[in-house]
Amino acid sequence: MNTEDFRPEKEIKVFYPPQRVLMGPGPSDTHPRVLNAMARPTLGHLDPVFTEMMEEIKGLMRYAFQTKNRMTFPVSGPGSVGMEMCFVNMIEPGDKVIVCSNGVFGGRMIENVERHGGVAVAVMDKWGEPVDPQKVEDALKKNPDTKIIAFVHAETSTGASSDAKTLCELAHKYDCMTIVDTVTSLGGTPIKVDEWGIDAIYSGSQKCLSCPPGLSPVSFSDRVTELVKNRKTKVHSWFMDISLLLNYWGSAARTYHHTAPTNALYALHESLLMLAEEGLEHSWARHRNNYEALKDGFAALGMSYVVAEQYRLPQLNSVFVPAGVDEKEVRRRLLAEYSLEIGAGLGDFAGKVWRFGLMGTSSRIDKVIFCLNALETILSDMGLEVERGAAAAAAHKSYAANPML
Numbered sequence: 584m585n586t587e588d589f590r591p592e593k594e595i596k597v598f599y600p601p602q603r604v605l606m607g608p609g610p611s612d613t614h615p616r617v618l619n620a621m622a623r624p625t626l627g628h629l630d631p632v633f634t635e636m637m638e639e640i641k642g643l644m645r646y647a648f649q650t651k652n653r654m655t656f657p658v659s660g661p662g663s664v665g666m667e668m669c670f671v672n673m674i675e676p677g678d679k680v681i682v683c684s685n686g687v688f689g690g691r692m693i694e695n696v697e698r699h700g701g702v703a704v705a706v707m708d709k710w711g712e713p714v715d716p717q718k719v720e721d722a723l724k725k726n727p728d729t730k731i732i733a734f735v736h737a738e739t740s741t742g743a744s745s746d747a748k749t750l751c752e753l754a755h756k757y758d759c760m761t762i763v764d765t766v767t768s769l770g771g772t773p774i775k776v777d778e779w780g781i782d783a784i785y786s787g788s789q790k791c792l793s794c795p796p797g798l799s800p801v802s803f804s805d806r807v808t809e810l811v812k813n814r815k816t817k818v819h820s821w822f823m824d825i826s827l828l829l830n831y832w833g834s835a836a837r838t839y840h841h842t843a844p845t846n847a848l849y850a851l852h853e854s855l856l857m858l859a860e861e862g863l864e865h866s867w868a869r870h871r872n873n874y875e876a877l878k879d880g881f882a883a884l885g886m887s888y889v890v891a892e893q894y895r896l897p898q899l900n901s902v903f904v905p906a907g908v909d910e911k912e913v914r915r916r917l918l919a920e921y922s923l924e925i926g927a928g929l930g931d932f933a934g935k936v937w938r939f940g941l942m943g944t945s946s947r948i949d950k951v952i953f954c955l956n957a958l959e960t961i962l963s964d965m966g967l968e969v970e971r972g973a974a975a976a977a978a979h980k981s982y983a984a985n986p987m988l
């Protein structure tokens with residue numbers, strides 16, 4: 584039998600993506616150095632040159648997470664796989680987990696606990712507010728058999744930051760382990776895994792690390808290794824079982840587990856190297872500095888934030904859409920006319936809120952000014968009364984008042 588001819592409905596050509604400016608909730612812009620790293624020759628995943636680079640990635644990740652944890656490596660999969668990996672390894676049927684939920688990602692954690700046979704005790708806070716440690720302590724007193732506390736450090740759906748240090752202290756006080764989502768915080772705001780005593784932590788490559796999506800940096804304390812070793816039941820996922828994965832990422836012998844995404848790992852290596860070159864403190868200060876300028880620009884446009892000032896994430900700015908403005912049309916025009924992507928609101932915030940990301944490479948003065956000017960032009964064009972040039976002027980004033988280190 585002959586093969587069928589290939590007759591696509593429309594002609595297929597080489598795919599050239601347009602050059603965007605990504606200022607939404609992730610992915611952020613990938614730095615040219617990182618894109619370039621991905622285009623280098625593919626190596627075998629057991630090639631000694633490659634495995635040497637894997638060790639460097641682990642070292643760079645320990646710096647980014649501020650930890651000495653031996654078990655620190657990138658999972659082949661997006662942040663959601665990092666999340667699932669923590670839950671699937673640490674939960675056995677019947678285990679009680681307190682999950683703090685103040686946005687989309689806390690909700691997903693509850694789903695994870697239940698799918699792995701655990702019992703989730705939800706501690707709910709309003710969207711846009713941080714996790715309330717008092718509510719967590721009340722739940723701990725009511726549920727003394729709790730094994731794990733899970734929370735999101737930086738809620739990307741709202742832009743609220745929770746006090747990870749205090750929540751970890753609470754966990755220790757009640758002899759619980761912790762699972763912490765730092766997908767949006769890593770590289771953007773302080774994380775100190777060892778100092779805060781975090782047991783399991785996961786992140787993502789495409790937010791403040793400005794690497795393409797698809798990898799999830801994770802780190803586990805020795806307590807987690809012990810816990811997994813002493814499980815009564817097998818981990819319900821072959822791919823994510825950390826004890827099996829360690830034969831590839833953890834031991835010098837390195838046996839095949841799965842084919843590591845080599846070129847994607849070159850990119851992560853490059854972005855972590857850039858973070859180390861810049862220095863964590865400087866990166867955190869840069870994210871804050873650009874937030875201050877964007878914030879002052881928004882104020883000049885009469886726009887207000889969803890989150891109270893002291894809980895705001897500098898890398899994720901949720902602001903209310905001005906009254907009477909068609910928010911979808913603004914986003915459409917930003918993309919069509921300026922090739923600029925921003926984020927829409929999720930859940931209760933859909934249609935009411937925009938999310939502006941200032942993550943990694945997207946956290947830069949030129950992008951802040953570009954974004955404010957574009958937004959101001961469109962809003963003015965759509966009939967909103969704004970003083971032309973005021974937003975960028977306010978941002979410039981902020982930069983002058985807060986020079987970088």
Ligand SMILES: *Cc1c(COP(=O)(O)O)cnc(C)c1O
Nearest residue numbers: 661662663688737739766767787
């Ligand atoms: C983006 C994000 C995730 C999920 O990461 P993916 O790479 O999209 O799977 C999880 N948690 C938070 C807080 C996030 O912002």
